[in-house]
Amino acid sequence: MNLGHLIFYLILISGFQLCGQATLTTEERNQRIRDRWNRSLVDDTNYSFNKAANNLLVQTSSSVKPGKALCVAMGQGRNALFLARNGWEVTGFDLADRAVAQAKAKALEENLSLTTHIASFKNFEYGSEQWDLISWLYGGCLNIDGISAKIKESLKPGGLFIFEFFHREAGISMDRPSFGCTTNSIRDMFVHEGGFEILLYEEKEGVADYGLDKHKLIYMVISKN
Ligand SMILES: C[S@@+](CC[C@H](N)C(=O)[O-])C[C@H]1O[C@@H](n2cnc3c(N)ncnc32)[C@H](O)[C@@H]1O
Helix, strand or coil: CCCCHHHHHHHHHHHHHHHHHHHHHHHHHHHHHHHHHHHHHHHHCCCCCCCCHHHHHHHHHHHCCCCCEEEEECCCCCHHHHHHCCCEEEEEHHHHHHHHHHHHHHHHHHCCCCCCCCCCCCCCCCCCCCEEEEEEEEECCCCCCCHHHHHHHHHEEEEEEEEEEEEEHHHHHHCCCCCCCCCCCHHHHHHHHCCCEEEEEEEEECCCCCCCCEEEEEEEEEECC
């Protein structure tokens, strides 16, 4: 086979792979996410992540009066449980049903109230002026149509939105060039949305809660006007 043929077949194969991904239904895509995170958060006892609550959430929530909190992509509940232990009325959602069940079991064991839903970023009903705090921690780069408007609508005036995730430079350093959020993209989304005050926005080195390695991370806290 000459080089021309080889390149042709490589393009053909990658085209099929893309087609295969493109033809997944929403439920198939959600099932993949569910399986992947149930495996990491529940089954794989060697999976490396910070089982204590996220530091930005701990710092930020400690200086405000507890109210109603929403933990987006709550995982196995480390952050939701922390908030519930500290007097917050907590709701969390995630696709990973067995991780959520683990959080529920822990809440029951500690006699804490915790409302949970099995839902995706897209189909969760965020509601209107519901939340004093929304956490979006290690749940990706908010690539969901209209999400900044939904977050704004669902926060009470003065409510906080807390975000932490990998910067794109971290993705590149891990050989995952499309992983992580690009410079200022998360902040700009909310600046363009309007109606928020940026209380904290930093792109700096820190120990990532997932993987526990040092990487460039994005930290953001904003409040709804
Ligand atoms: C890295 S874990 C973070 C979990 C938790 N926020 C924490 O900080 O421990 C990512 C979580 O996002 C959830 N997730 C990923 N894509 C999702 C989607 N489209 N809708 C809802 N949850 C999703 C996964 O199931 C997983 O629990």
